[in-house]
Amino acid sequence: MKLVGISGALAGSKTALAVKETLNMARGHDDELDTILLDLRDFEVELVKGFPLEKYNEDTQNVVKTILSADMLVIGTPIYQASISGVLKNLFDHIPQEAFDGKVVGMVATAGSEKHYLVPEYHLKPIISFLKGTLPTRNVFVHNSCWDESNKITNEDVLNRMDNMAQEMLRIQKSL
Template sequence: MSNPKIVGFAGSSSRPSRTRNLVEAIAQAAARRTAASVSIYDLTEIHPSLGSTLDPRTAPPDLEQLIAEITAADVLVVGSPVYKGTYTGLFKHLFDLIEPKALKDKPVVLSATGGSERHALVIDHGLRPLFAFFSADILATGIYATEPDFADYQPASPNLINRINRVADEVSWRLLAGQAETRALEPLAQIA
């Protein structure tokens, strides 16, 4: 089996971005445990294409490629800054363009950043329902972080680092379980 692929997507259109750096830190921590490759994307790379696309069949090549990367990933790490209590509109618009069955059973890590702890429930009241619609395999640990959790836009607080490590462990367990299941099914495929 080839090395797994982790794709991260941050619904942030600013640089530097705490959200993008959080998504990347989660993906890299998981990759260190699994020998996975990592690709990270955000809105700055697809902003014009995404905003003008209403139908995925007419998506420009850069957006089409991103959708293909997301749907082909072995693990998806998503994150959004919180605006007015929820994820960004263009973050949601990207996932509106993805076929509903394309993320079925795909392990997904949820993360978000915000200005205060008041928005911490965005993980459970915003992101979790969105990916439950896709029947994704949403990992138990979601990560919400605020500005004091970062230093120079990088995850820094011990609490945040511990949560990143915990979800990275969950990713590795999920990937190992998936590989074991694939190996168990190989003899059955040979019989058929």
């Protein structure tokens, strides 16, 4: 089974680190799980222009094909202006409407304000549902106060939520 994590941030490293931690926790519950982290900082995903996928650059095609090949996904986003990142929204616009059908899709959000904890529910969840993804009951919100100076998550509650979400995702995916 393949679990692909997506970090939808172009600046900073906390979103990628939070997604990577979630992938590691999932692998801790299934050592045969193949995990891949797509950090969008490492790719030049073109802006959507309405063309077929093969008309876009190699990075865009490879990122979309990797997502389509996944059995499960963990989507990470920083919260900017009370919404998901623009680079992540652009990526979703490249994804076919039925792409997440039969896939469990977890959400991880990072933010500097605790007021943004519902953004995944109101901005990311509808997109995942539109793409026919199956959502676990849990998601993860990581506030800036949950990190230490070396960018390590120190909040035990956040780490427990990541682990619980990873376990739930594996249970659901195995039952689909």
